[in-house]
Amino acid sequence: MHRFLAIFKQRCPVCLRGRVFASWFDMNRDCPVCGVHFERETGYFLNAMFAAYALGFLLLVPSAIWLYFQHVTLGLFSAVIIFEIVVLWPLIFRYSRILWLHIDQLLDPRKPVQ
Secondary structure, three states: OOHHHHHHOOOOOOOOOOEEOOOOEEOEEEOOOOOEEEEOOOOHHHHHHHHHHHHHHHHHHHHHHHHHHOOHHHHHHHHHHHHHHHHHHHHHHHHHHHHHHHHHHHHOOOOOOO
């Protein structure tokens, strides 16, 4: 499976097949396919927060600019942005972690356990 498809499908950065998330907000500790442990050390996913900020920026700023030029009221502007944050947050959370796992794998490769 190609790496971009693995990122889109939220798969393991090592084998590109195992599921990273067990549910919407719970990650598997290890890849169910290759057995690699996802969190290398305590605080490993702090860098994923930077990816979350970048993703949030890329998703919300175009909407904010468009709304600004539509001359909507402040209440409507705020409601749309808050709605987007609430709806997009689960995706931003997941994909920031997935992106960080894959970037880290490219920079410092790990081998499958099995």
